[in-house]
Amino acid sequence: MAELANVSVATVSYVLSGKDRPVAAETRQRVLDAARQLGYTPNQAARSLRKRRTQRVCLVLSSFGGVPADVRLATDLHEMADARGYSVVTLSVYDEARAQAAVEVLRGGIADGALIHVVGDHLAHDLLAGLAATGLPMVVLGNESGLKGCDLVRTPEAEACAEAVEHLLQTGRRRIAYMAHRFEVYRDKPMGRLLGYTTALDRHGVKERIVTGGADDRVAAYQTATELLSSPDRPDAIFAASDRAAISAIWAARDLGLSVPGDVAVVGVGNIDEGLISNPQLSTVGPLRHDYTDVVRLLFDRLQAEEPPPAREIVRSWTFVRRGSS
Amino acid sequence: MAELANVSVATVSYVLSGKDRPVAAETRQRVLDAARQLGYTPNQAARSLRKRRTQRVCLVLSSFGGVPADVRLATDLHEMADARGYSVVTLSVYDEARAQAAVEVLRGGIADGALIHVVGDHLAHDLLAGLAATGLPMVVLGNESGLKGCDLVRTPEAEACAEAVEHLLQTGRRRIAYMAHRFEVYRDKPMGRLLGYTTALDRHGVKERIVTGGADDRVAAYQTATELLSSPDRPDAIFAASDRAAISAIWAARDLGLSVPGDVAVVGVGNIDEGLISNPQLSTVGPLRHDYTDVVRLLFDRLQAEEPPPAREIVRSWTFVRRGSS
DNA sequence: CTGTTAGCGCATTCAG
DNA sequence: CTGAATGCGCTAACAG
Numbered sequence A, B: 001m002a003e004l005a006n007v008s009v010a011t012v013s014y015v016l017s018g019k020d021r022p023v024a025a026e027t028r029q030r031v032l033d034a035a036r037q038l039g040y041t042p043n044q045a046a047r048s049l050r051k052r053r054t055q056r057v058c059l060v061l062s063s064f065g066g067v068p069a070d071v072r073l074a075t076d077l078h079e080m081a082d083a084r085g086y087s088v089v090t091l092s093v094y095d096e097a098r099a100q101a102a103v104e105v106l107r108g109g110i111a112d113g114a115l116i117h118v119v120g121d122h123l124a125h126d127l128l129a130g131l132a133a134t135g136l137p138m139v140v141l142g143n144e145s146g147l148k149g150c151d152l153v154r155t156p157e158a159e160a161c162a163e164a165v166e167h168l169l170q171t172g173r174r175r176i177a178y179m180a181h182r183f184e185v186y187r188d189k190p191m192g193r194l195l196g197y198t199t200a201l202d203r204h205g206v207k208e209r210i211v212t213g214g215a216d217d218r219v220a221a222y223q224t225a226t227e228l229l230s231s232p233d234r235p236d237a238i239f240a241a242s243d244r245a246a247i248s249a250i251w252a253a254r255d256l257g258l259s260v261p262g263d264v265a266v267v268g269v270g271n272i273d274e275g276l277i278s279n280p281q282l283s284t285v286g287p288l289r290h291d292y293t294d295v296v297r298l299l300f301d302r303l304q305a306e307e308p309p310p311a312r313e314i315v316r317s318w319t320f321v322r323r324g325s326s
Numbered sequence C: 001c002t003g004t005t006a007g008c009g010c011a012t013t014c015a016g
Numbered sequence D: 001c002t003g004a005a006t007g008c009g010c011t012a013a014c015a016g
Helices: A009-016 A025-038 A044-051 A069-083 A096-107 A125-133 A157-170 A192-203 A218-230 A243-255 A293-304 B009-016 B025-038 B044-051 B069-083 B096-107 B125-133 B157-170 B192-203 B218-230 B243-255 B293-304
Strands: A056-061 A087-092 A113-117 A138-141 A151-154 A176-179 A210-212 A237-240 A265-269 A283-286 A313-315 A319-321 B056-061 B087-092 B113-117 B138-141 B151-154 B176-179 B210-212 B237-240 B265-269 B283-286 B313-315 B319-321
Touching: A009 A025, A044 B044, A056 A069, A056 A096, A069 A087, A069 A113, A069 A293, A069 B096, A087 A096, A087 B096, A096 A125, A096 B069, A096 B087, A113 A293, A125 A138, A138 A293, A151 A293, A157 A176, A157 A192, A157 A237, A157 A265, A157 A283, A157 A319, A176 A192, A176 A218, A176 A243, A210 A218, A218 A237, A218 A243, A237 A243, A243 A265, A243 A283, A293 A313, B009 B025, B056 B069, B056 B096, B069 B087, B069 B113, B069 B293, B087 B096, B096 B125, B113 B293, B125 B138, B138 B293, B151 B293, B157 B176, B157 B192, B157 B237, B157 B265, B157 B283, B157 B319, B176 B192, B176 B218, B176 B243, B210 B218, B218 B237, B218 B243, B237 B243, B243 B265, B243 B283, B293 B313
Parallel strands: A056 A087, A056 A113, A113 A138, A138 A151, A151 A313, A176 A210, A176 A237, A237 A265, A265 A283, B056 B087, B056 B113, B113 B138, B138 B151, B151 B313, B176 B210, B176 B237, B237 B265, B265 B283
Antiparallel strands: A087 B087, A283 A319, B283 B319
8 A cells, every 4th residue: 555655654644544744735646546546444453553542432222123212312323423533333232141242342442432222131230330440431321320430311210100100090090000021020129110100009009010021022012912901800001111012002902892092091101203103192101302412422522521521410301291092 | 461460461362362372270360360350351453453353243234223124133143143252243324424434444344244234225336346345254135236255145025026016916906006115216217126016017007106105114104104095096005115114004094994905905015023913914025934044154154264255145035925904 | 745663452473 | 381572554753
């Protein structure tokens, strides 16, 4: 490369990395021509080794096709990364092995910072804490507590879900089933959405708990809802841990000849757009606006800060949105 | 690190990378202890610079939350990567800018190989060809032709879709609408799914073409289907470019008081599981089994080959699956 | 304006 | 069995 253009490697580096060092127009052109002719692209490993920065950020998600809101998160991240000259790579963490691998990759220095949104318990708290202790700039979405050295974005899910369940109680529902994500069921004590459910029932002195799995995918949700609603003492409301599951529940109810919300009310979580086209429209719990620019900004602030800024925390606002299904 | 364990960097390298060089048990333990105490992880940039391999593969997708089948593709890739000691990073390509960026990152050497599944036209053929010319081992899913130096996985979408539309014609449908992905509409000539649609109509001498957008997301599909079905000369069949859009179309029909398939038949593409719980069950076009292990194996064969193997090609088998909606 | 040089952190000879 | 020396491809500082 350098010899083809008949210049030193330093010159090549300067023109390709667009630094301010003055380079004769003619020389620059020669370099550019040679680069194009050879299809030359600087080796990023060498570059980051030298610069001690990768100009990359890493997005860590539970899985592709998981939470629909992740699409927005990813878009917002890509957009800001672009604007600031960073690339984005994504790691998928859908089980413990993947969590381990992801942390290893991050520790190996694949990126200058990470935006981490892993639902469930795959990414153990210790792993996360160990990663943060590395000094890697990171922003964690979740309800982890006691994470030092990184920014936290938490969502008051429990409160908002309790509100939804209280609404069900106040409109006369008494047998309220909760369709949970798998990881919630295997937890020692209820948290988040499930906690909201139990809290609301506690407050109203309702003893009965009907907790099933099935919220993880649409088909499982349909089957679970069908079972629930086929039983002789069927619930008069289903609170599902995801909107997708809730919509499946609506289908199941209708296929059984039950009316929604007449015979059974349905409420989901997430406030996805699809809730607007279901019939009836889906009552849900979630953010009113899906916008993660503030979250993403936390990361880039941290990346571009001279020294580690104090840990900040954003609390995302979640509310109960009543629509036709309840 | 080296000094804490009181050994040379070479020794550290040997014990941590698990090479066969003999190391005294006591020395090894000292290194391991020091590594854990410091939370030391070898820098991957330096390692790949030296070894000229990253031990990473890259998955390139259109977008997270895009095609449901990508979840399986990702799982299969992760699994085999794990087994062979590779990590997986993912790049998301949902527009031209992202395509450009992704290719740049790949050229920069982020991974030893790439599995590329980008639907639509974002990833221009030239970019792909340029990347392949780099010598980067890659497997491309799509119907690109004339790509040298990489393995191709193609899907006879057009044929399978034509079969579906012929089925609609044979069961008496005459006004068949096609709900397209955005990128299909803006193409100069029909390809893939749209081509299947036009081909079938041509064969049967049907002149009328009803092509709309809306297949990209559920809400848009619902709205588009509602418009189509509200018109005085409404179609008697809707062929949607995705199952998700097709399911939205079923909802739209039902919400308008139309029966499916009585008043309007609906057929989708993709054969996603959700089609089994829709009411009626969704007729669709797609693979009977979602399994990408053979595709993934192509990549690792290529990675572990001494010299570039001949370009191979896999043709995935797609069929029309008739269910209740048509 | 451009070339020379010294590492970045690691894996790998080659000596000991 | 272990340490010292070399260089992977690049950038930044310093000479010219």
